[in-house]
Amino acid sequence: MHLKDKVALITGAAQGIGRAFAQALLEKGCKVALVDLNVEVGEASKSAFDKEFGTQRSIFIACDVSNEENLKDAFKKADQHFGKLDIVVNNAGVNNEKNWEITVQINLISVIRGTYIGLEYMKNKNKCSEGAIVNVASLAGLIPAAFQPVYCASKHGVIGFTRSIAMFSAAENYGVRINAICPGFVNTPILQSIEKEENMGLYSSHKQDIKDMMEFYGVLDPSLIAEGLIKILEDDTLNGEIMKITTNQGIHFQEYSPLPFQSRKL
Structure with a gap:
């Protein structure tokens, strides 16, 4: 995909990984709809982008992605403002083991809903066979996380959903590639609050274990995750792929054995 003049919608775009995206x-020359619940930070990011890229290149849309109507409205506003939608990045996420229902709601259900809404806007629209959806998971979606079991479950779900819906999109000739990114620890506001008791709940006695894990695995800069996003979007051969990003191996992909019953390539 050539990115110049493409239109992207990014959830959780006000700060952290989303802002880097x-x-x-x-x-790269895209126009971007910045979707986020945090109005103050979102408008500040929009203002900063205006100074660097001009006022016409981005729009901020306040949205609670856990609210179905809010999310649908955000897509509608982005499409109406820019006249089309080419890229969706389902990035919004939380890490809360105490209020674990909201973790599932935002990290998994909202990603599923965002993917389905994105497909409705992009699949073979105007006979265009070039759309892309990228879902943000985590390395915790590939390995167990003893002190973050619900977060871990939500990200495992994102990976399973992404690989499966990518196969369906290909089978239906939607013209929309769907992939996921699994970073390790990233220097974001979520990481900075990960060990707070209101987030860890019954696992709060293991704060030091979380710190030790971060020390062991290292912490990534959001710009490297954004580099991974660009790689996925620009490579038209990628569909149903799970990109991993770590401090020791950088950008690479999870390897899976071919499915014996798979009748066509992703």
Whole structure:
């Protein structure tokens, strides 16, 4: 996919990984809908992007992605404002083991819903066979996480859903590639609050274990995750792939054995 003049919608775009995604896409010549619940930070990010890229290149849309009507409205506003939608990045996420229902709601259900809504806007629209959806998971979606079991479950779900819906999109000739990114620990506001008692709940006695894990695995800069996003979007051969990003191996992909019953390539 050539990114110049493409239109992208990014959830959780006000800060952290989402803001890095927006920065990278704007630098590539995209127009971007910044979708986030945090109005103050979202508008500040929009203002900063305006100064660097001009006022017409981005729009901020306040949205609670856990609310179905809010999310549908965000897509509608982005499509109406820019006249089309080419890229969806389901990035919004939380890490809360105490209020674990909201973790499932935002990390998994909202990603599933965002993918389905994105497909409705992009699949073979105007006979265009070039759309892309990228779902943000985590390395915790590939390995167990003893002190973050619900977060871990939500990210495992994102990976399973992404690989499966990518196969369906290919089988239906939707013209929309769907992939996922699994970073390790990333220097974001979520990481900075990960060990707070209101987030860890009954696992709060293991704060030091979380710190030890971060020390062992290292912490990534959001710009590297954005680099991974650009790689996925620009490589038209990628569909149903799970990109891993770590401090010791950088950007690479999870390897899976071919499914014996798979009748066609992803």
